[in-house]
Amino acid sequence: MVLTWWPVAIAGLICAAVAIVLALLLPMEQVRRQLRRMANTSRLTRLPEYARLARARLFSMLMAVALIGLLLGASVLASARPSGWWWSSAPPDPPDDIMLCVGEPVTEPVTGDFLTYFAGQARTYGTQRIGLTSPNRRVIPMTRDYQYVAARLGDLAKLSRDRADDAVATAASFTPAVNYVDYASSVEDVLALCMTGFPSFESTSSHRRSLIYLGSGQLRGADETRPSLLTADQISAMASKAGIQINALSTSSRNAGVLPSVAKSSGGQYFSLDGRQDQLTGDLDAIRGKSPAATAPVEESTTSWFGDAPAVPLGVAVVASMLLCLSLMVLRR
Structure with a gap:
């Protein structure tokens, strides 16, 4: 794959890295709050319903993170103007x-x-x-x-x-x-x-x-x-x-x-x-x-120019956006 605007891809990766660091280092509101202590919480967490809910929440969180990362990567890739993919990297006919x-x-x-x-x-x-x-x-x-x-x-x-x-x-x-x-x-x-x-x-x-x-x-x-x-x-x-x-x-x-x-x-x-x-x-x-x-x-021989080919990353971004919206709708229910 050949990127016409490499600085755009680099800037996107830097922004993603900064966002991850801030998410890990900055304290969340839930952490700062003083929660009321509850008795017998161990019995509550052992309930099958609670375990199922916890697994669903963890899965939805991981899915949301994966979709957001995929959406960000596809958007950055499309913005960098890709002009060739691995299946078109074989030596083409000379222009x-x-x-x-x-x-x-x-x-x-x-x-x-x-x-x-x-x-x-x-x-x-x-x-x-x-x-x-x-x-x-x-x-x-x-x-x-x-x-x-x-x-x-x-x-x-x-x-x-x-x-x-x-x-x-x-x-x-x-x-x-x-x-x-x-x-x-x-x-x-x-x-x-x-x-x-x-x-x-x-x-x-x-x-x-x-x-x-x-x-x-x-x-x-x-x-x-x-x-x-x-x-x-x-x-x-x-x-x-x-x-x-x-x-x-x-x-x-x-x-x-x-x-x-x-x-x-x-x-x-x-x-x-x-x-x-x-x-x-x-x-x-x-x-x-x-x-x-x-x-x-x-x-x-110089590398041939294949023309802008943003269809693949844009398609991935659209699919990721749709799945992200559907997942949020399911969570609200």
Whole structure:
């Protein structure tokens, strides 16, 4: 079991210890009172009715103490935000880092379908991290804030259907026009920008890293003479060094460019959506079904985050409270 807020658990144990010490040391009102002496009490205490009553009182006291202790322990445990239990402490599958790399205009219907798919997927994630990169912007840094990711991807997906003025402005901010005198971007440069979105991308990781590119394999015009930065071989070397699997979805089979070779060299998959854009969901399912392996050694792998799991201690606290109330009702009768 992993506790997110250890100080809360420690403070709860200290309070319980202080309460026990005070209960043992402070004199009770019944002890301070001077009770009237009675004759022949030994005969009274030997009566079966008295013995039965004394046993019932002792049992009820022990039961109340046990239930109060159980209630206190469960409350403290739930307040400390438990995030894993002994049955989930076995080495889990390494978590996924997924970088969505969109080279296609955000106003295209295929881009809307692509973002809608992952907006729905983000709501089901538990240990994954996901990010989004456009040709020249880190739109969503790698994060586990699934609600934000789902909402942001959903808003961006609507741009493929909305033609209002504010939607046009948002679409322009997704990939602002940037012109250089001595440089023109290429698909290799876009892939490199997407790869740098993985935390500590220069080295291997205990996380499985997947990059999913959507767009054309040729971003430069046929008459473009300005140089780009990187080549396909350099991209393959970067992906191999960082343990990144590159998957590509090309919108045109005629302009696939280096996408098939880069995807194959990194252990990823390549799909052409030319004339089969309705198969996008199936292609994405195939890509997600073949996640890469973690490249860091097992002993260097970090502990996975299971998410808050307060259901067990809260359930125990509720049951203990109900039993405590029932026991008090029985005693009053």
